[in-house]
Amino acid sequence: MPxxxxxxxxxxRNDNPYSQGVRAGDTLYVSGYGPVDPGTMEDVEGDLEVQTDRVLDNIAAVVDEAGGDGLDDVVKVTVYVADLDDYDRVNEAYGARFGETPPARVCVEVSRLPGDVRVEMDAIAHLG
Known part of the structure; x- marks a missing residue:
């Protein structure tokens, strides 16, 4: 199946050699997104919670475009933080966006993220 x-x-969107998302059957793989506003292509202003919301908005937009139902169809997320001391703040904002059945998840601290942002996420969604 292609x-x-x-x-x-x-x-x-950017000129880097990757897709925003790739759908293979009922599975959608969403590329990693930082807190970038798609209208301005600039990092959003605000605290870590606002930035986390923007990241999740970006993921939801790709899921919607693929025919899914935003974050409701996400089954797995990888969260990358530049400082694990930010874990609780990211976790609180993240948790507020998912219902009673949140997706599987892993959170890792990385030495640096593109654009020196503090949080980035990628996701897998099931579109059924």
Missing amino acids: ADRVITDDAP
């Missing part, structure tokens, strides 16, 4: 590239103006 994979389909997902493209939307509602999530950040």
